[in-house]
Amino acid sequence: MKEQSVTSEGAIGIFDSGYGGLTVLSEIRALMPGYDYIYLGDNARAPYGNRSFERVYQFTLEAVEWFFARGCHLVILACNTASAKALRSIQQINLPAINPQKRVLGVIHPTAECVADISQTNHIGVLGTEGTIQSGSYEIEIEKLYPHLTVTGEACPMWVPLVENREYDKPGADYFVKQHLDYLFGRDPQIDTIILGCTHYPLLMNKIVQFIPDNVRVITQGKYVAESLRDYLQRHPDIEDKCTKNSSVQYFTTESPEKFNQQASLFLNEQIDAHKTTLEKL
Ligand code: DGL
Secondary structure, three states, X not given: OOHHHOOOOOOEEEEXXXXXXXXXXXXXXXXXXXXXXXXXXXXXXOOOOOOOHHHHHHHHHHHHHHHHXXXXXXXXXXXXXXXXXXXXXXHHHHHHHHOOOOEEEOOHHHHHHHHHHHOOOOEEEEEEOHHHHHHOXXXXXXXXXXXXXXXXXXXXXXXXXXXXXXXXXXXXXXXXXHHHHHXXXXXXXXXXXXXXXXXXXXXXXXXXXXXXXXXXXXXXXXXXXHHHHHHHHHHOHHHHHHOOOOXXXXXXXXXXXXXXXXXXXXXXXXXXXXXXXXXXXX
């Protein structure tokens, strides 16, 4: 299918720098299979994790405008780095100018909401990209909701490349996974709840559980983001009414669709047929 022939009026947009957002899309579709979805991975410019604020903001805004041009009314930034560095500016500065009726939501707030019910020690660890951890977004969100919690962040810059290069279940991954978990617990041994604050990290779960104490719970965010989206749509019938419901999913990538189809199979249990697109302004 040629990109020009694809319309997405009323589909819910799901954006990530690459493949990680597919872990969120899976959970959203499992909970709300009836809606239409359009997924965009900016693979040509990924990873975002070590890019500057300005660059992540620019790239994310281009993606949001791309979804809006295709008729989406609601876009989920299924990328922690984009949520941390671009969401607030887009909501406060860009949306009022582009179209105040449209909505853009992120993954950090819904994930932060769940931690208080889970932790017994009130000590939380957050693992994420450099951009997410340096932004302090999880600390800020959790502090607003639950000031009694202590939050320690640890940037794991090697983890996304391990996933993207299919090394996530190989012996070499052990070194990098253990290293960052050791750093995290070295800084706060009382942590009993770890947030995987990067949508790529669920693929490293089998490694992560090998290097943490038995009492520590690891939170993957897809389920919480999905539940939060369902609640949001229930509370906002004006947006919900605009969402079409034909159970369809379309995939777009700014890189090679063949590579996207192949890599996506790591994150989804199905064959997909992605389309090529571009976000850079001509
Ligand atoms: N999936 C992105 C996130 O959740 C990380 C990947 C990247 O660095 O682009 O932060």
